[in-house]
Amino acid sequence: RDRAGEPVRLLAVPFYHDATDEVAGAAVAVGDPERGAAEHRSLVLSLVVGTGALTALAALTGHVLSARSMRPAWEALEQQERLLADAAHELRTPVAVMRGSVEVAAGAPGGLEAHLPRIRRAADRMADVVENLLTRGRLEAAVDVVRAEPLRLDQLVEEVCAELPEGGHGLESRWEESVVEADAALVRVAVRNLLDNAVRHGGGPGAPDRAELLVTVRGPEVWVADRGPGVDPARLPELMERFGSPGGGTGIGLSLVRRIAEAHRGSLTVRARPGGGAEFVLRLAPARSRR
Structure with a gap:
């Protein structure tokens, strides 16, 4: 330490006489340690x-x-x-x-x-x-969701209509030959849910227990129309939510149809049927042209 008591750094190195190689003295360097402390x-x-x-x-x-x-x-x-x-x-x-x-x-x-x-x-x-x-x-x-392959849509819809339970319902069909690329199992579920929904809610004012259905296949679209009370198109998002179907429905039928349509790059819409009732339209992606 210096006279003021502050620390100093000293380095002493001896030097020798050239003739006798004896220590002749020392070189002393005095340094301020503050710079090294700051770096530290x-x-x-x-x-x-x-x-x-x-x-x-x-x-x-x-x-x-x-x-x-x-x-x-x-x-x-x-x-x-x-x-x-x-x-x-x-x-x-x-x-x-x-x-x-x-x-x-x-x-x-x-x-x-x-x-x-x-x-x-x-x-x-x-x-x-x-x-x-x-x-x-x-x-x-979303595991292997859609196994798309060429599908005769009119034949599949006809088979599903033939599976409807006998209950005195009126069914009119109009088929046009139609080929789409779709998963047959998923489309079958969607069409059956639409038919079940129409049978359940498609009775007219005079005969609520007898549904009058019109099923049409036109291009990549399936139309299911009834003579029931109809559906406000603004309520379709609500009806397609889980448990949104009133009147004893399965609760997930229409929501499942919408999911299947979206999985096939399609859509589900509803409109008022002329003369009363509702028309549900399931649209799928058309088949790609093959060369």
């Missing part, structure tokens, strides 16, 4: 700041990567929860109908035979619900 403090500060920045960057990167990696898992979990909610909501009614019919039949004089038609209808509805739920799960999972 700057180095320490840089290391602290740099380490903190690297730690924060590593934490942020880990958070982003973990969020991205967990997002598919969360989406899959949400899809599973929606599917379970749909299943619980949709299967509750047919199960209750079947259970009630069996309990009534157990003590009825006519036995089970008198209640078999009701049980059969409930079983058919349950089968439709299960198929709709599986199709919805397939679409939401």
